[in-house]
Amino acid sequence: MTAAVTNVVLAGLGxxxxxxxxxxxxxxxxxxxxxxxxxxxxxxxxRGGFVASDVRFGEQxxxxxxxxxxxxxxxxxxxDQLEAARPCLKAGGELILGAEIxxxxxxxxxxxxxxxxxxxxxxxxxxxxxxxxIQALLPPKSHEENLRAFEAGRRV
Amino acid sequence: xxxxxxxxxxxxxxxxxxxxxSGFALGAGYPGTPSTEILERFADLGGKAQWxxxxxxxxxxxxxxxxxxxxxxxxxxxxxxxVAADVLFTAAYTGVSxxxxxxxxxxxxxxxxxxxxxxxxxxxxxxVPMLEPADSQEAYDxxxxxxxxxxxxxxxxILRLTTRVCHSKTVVRPRQRIEPQPPRYERDYRSRVMIxxxxxxxxxxxxxxxxxxxxxxxxxxxxRRIVGEKLLGIITSGISFMxxxxxxxxxxxxxxGMSHPLPMKMIRDFAASVDRCVVIEExxxxxxxxxxxxxxxxxxxxxxxxxxxxxxxxxxxxxxGDNSPEPQPAKGKPxxxxxxxxxxxxxxxxxxxxxxxxxxxxxYTLAALPPLEAxxxxxxxxxxxxxxxxxxxxxxxxxxxxxxxxxxxxxxVHSGITGLVEMIYNxxxxxHVLIILDNGITAMTxxxxxxxxxxxxxxxxxxxxxxxxxxxxxxxKQVYVLDPIKDPQRxxxxxxxxxxxxxxxxxxxxxxxxxxxxxIEQWSAANAAAKAVQP
Numbered sequence: 001m002t003a004a005v006t007n008v009v010l011a012g013l014g015x016x017x018x019x020x021x022x023x024x025x026x027x028x029x030x031x032x033x034x035x036x037x038x039x040x041x042x043x044x045x046x047r048g049g050f051v052a053s054d055v056r057f058g059e060q061x062x063x064x065x066x067x068x069x070x071x072x073x074x075x076x077x078x079x080d081q082l083e084a085a086r087p088c089l090k091a092g093g094e095l096i097l098g099a100e101i102x103x104x105x106x107x108x109x110x111x112x113x114x115x116x117x118x119x120x121x122x123x124x125x126x127x128x129x130x131x132x133x134i135q136a137l138l139p140p141k142s143h144e145e146n147l148r149a150f151e152a153g154r155r156v
Numbered sequence: 157x158x159x160x161x162x163x164x165x166x167x168x169x170x171x172x173x174x175x176x177x178s179g180f181a182l183g184a185g186y187p188g189t190p191s192t193e194i195l196e197r198f199a200d201l202g203g204k205a206q207w208x209x210x211x212x213x214x215x216x217x218x219x220x221x222x223x224x225x226x227x228x229x230x231x232x233x234x235x236x237x238x239v240a241a242d243v244l245f246t247a248a249y250t251g252v253s254x255x256x257x258x259x260x261x262x263x264x265x266x267x268x269x270x271x272x273x274x275x276x277x278x279x280x281x282x283x284v285p286m287l288e289p290a291d292s293q294e295a296y297d298x299x300x301x302x303x304x305x306x307x308x309x310x311x312x313x314i315l316r317l318t319t320r321v322c323h324s325k326t327v328v329r330p331r332q333r334i335e336p337q338p339p340r341y342e343r344d345y346r347s348r349v350m351i352x353x354x355x356x357x358x359x360x361x362x363x364x365x366x367x368x369x370x371x372x373x374x375x376x377x378x379x380r381r382i383v384g385e386k387l388l389g390i391i392t393s394g395i396s397f398m399x400x401x402x403x404x405x406x407x408x409x410x411x412x413g414m415s416h417p418l419p420m421k422m423i424r425d426f427a428a429s430v431d432r433c434v435v436i437e438e439x440x441x442x443x444x445x446x447x448x449x450x451x452x453x454x455x456x457x458x459x460x461x462x463x464x465x466x467x468x469x470x471x472x473x474x475x476x477g478d479n480s481p482e483p484q485p486a487k488g489k490p491x492x493x494x495x496x497x498x499x500x501x502x503x504x505x506x507x508x509x510x511x512x513x514x515x516x517x518x519x520y521t522l523a524a525l526p527p528l529e530a531x532x533x534x535x536x537x538x539x540x541x542x543x544x545x546x547x548x549x550x551x552x553x554x555x556x557x558x559x560x561x562x563x564x565x566x567x568x569v570h571s572g573i574t575g576l577v578e579m580i581y582n583x584x585x586x587x588h589v590l591i592i593l594d595n596g597i598t599a600m601t602x603x604x605x606x607x608x609x610x611x612x613x614x615x616x617x618x619x620x621x622x623x624x625x626x627x628x629x630x631x632x633k634q635v636y637v638l639d640p641i642k643d644p645q646r647x648x649x650x651x652x653x654x655x656x657x658x659x660x661x662x663x664x665x666x667x668x669x670x671x672x673x674x675x676i677e678q679w680s681a682a683n684a685a686a687k688a689v690q691p
Binding site for chain 1 (some may be wrong): 326494
């Protein structure tokens, strides 16, 4: 059953919206009917330090933490944190870099949702679950802009 | 019973929902990672929740409400229970009428704490039951169970969470809500006035209750047995259960839900049913020691796994008997004080004046790290004052006059006030300088209110402790209030002057936290508007 679990690590620096992005991913997977666990360390993240969040979903998830070297996908928002983040990724795992995503003139605050768009192409979570999660977890006035950012990232 | 509704909640959110759904009348606590969100969310759900100056006071408040038959919850991080321990040990003697559940959120690995003490020891030491949930569903269910155990045996119960249970989000199916019992006071001074005459029989009553709970726990639904292969059996509790199941999917598992008193007969039967029995636990070898002391042969992890959190990889290593050095992953960028943080100016000035800084707990502890490296000690909440005084008492005058105690506003209210009283009572010959870093909020734990902000947990106006008034009323002659960002030169001048003299001085460096300033304005405006419409 563990083999059926998808493991995604989202990493970056405090203030980049890493935890919000992982909340949206977890909510989208939850909305799609999966068992979901999500884990990260709070507390210091607002002080600009390295932050990484583990999201696991599948039929049944046990530990909330992804064992080192077992992440299927690493989404990295801060390129200079690669050395710290990389050990989570399995051999042949996919690396998605925030810096490589063209957010098409949208404000930088949307980058965390744009990377989810890129990530969504690699995951079996229906688009409507992603949209529902974005709408559930972000303030209403930012929905339009973030849905556009998501779609822009999705086309990457 | 669980309904059809399905939610994705952190352990803390699940605890808050359970407190609402199981009819808790009052929650009190002091913010501390990883426990903080429980009371905040409980208040959001309509529960009555409040921050107290510290954990001891919070515990006393809920003990009073539990004496009156109301279900009561007190939340804190692991080190908070040190502060509240004085209440805990004797509350175990007096017992309670309504449920009293003590949430201790431990922090193995010290993600945001000064130590990784294992609070399972407190349950044994104080003689109270302890429950250990492994995920958000159990956090939810175990609060119901803790309340039932507490009321049935009229004892406080500790619910021990750990960082990964508090902050991981997992799926929760909530139950039907229970309506709270109306509070009712029955006078019972023989049970509650703990003079020796009453305390001696109270101790015997406590031990008799524990023996009953022990017998009940042998068949309680809180402990789970997962039948697997006979080859390997694992005894575990809390989050370690999840790691163990993933690391050894075929193993037989005994998951302990109530870890004090331990269901030793169940453990003995389980150990006898497998070829090899290994205890998988995070932190101290509490389970392993107790099980071995009962004469049951089990394997325990080696000493290297006492340190830090467990995870699936480490559990695999423990099961394989692998004690080789573990790979040390590269560290990411460390956190730092925000750009423009008012604390920065204060520590830059302290560094410039070559001060010996007795520090305390909060964001500003980051000033100990490069590039500032402007703090000499940090131990526990409030220690800045006492430790600084001790240094002043014994150092030669030229060095003593460089010593400054630096403490944040919330930490000062928590346990710096008694230090200030000590300063008045036993002043060093060279005097002393106490700086209160007043950024108007408990910033470190995520912007919580405290008695110095003049607003309650849910940001409503209330009474306010004014540090400069307090210091003056206690007899401090040199009291200064200044804004370190607006007037850094004044900060330097005042500090120089205070260090040069032999007086006691208190400097309140007042400037709102950058992250909180806008919110503080909004809360104040809302309170002013609410006051304006009152008749």
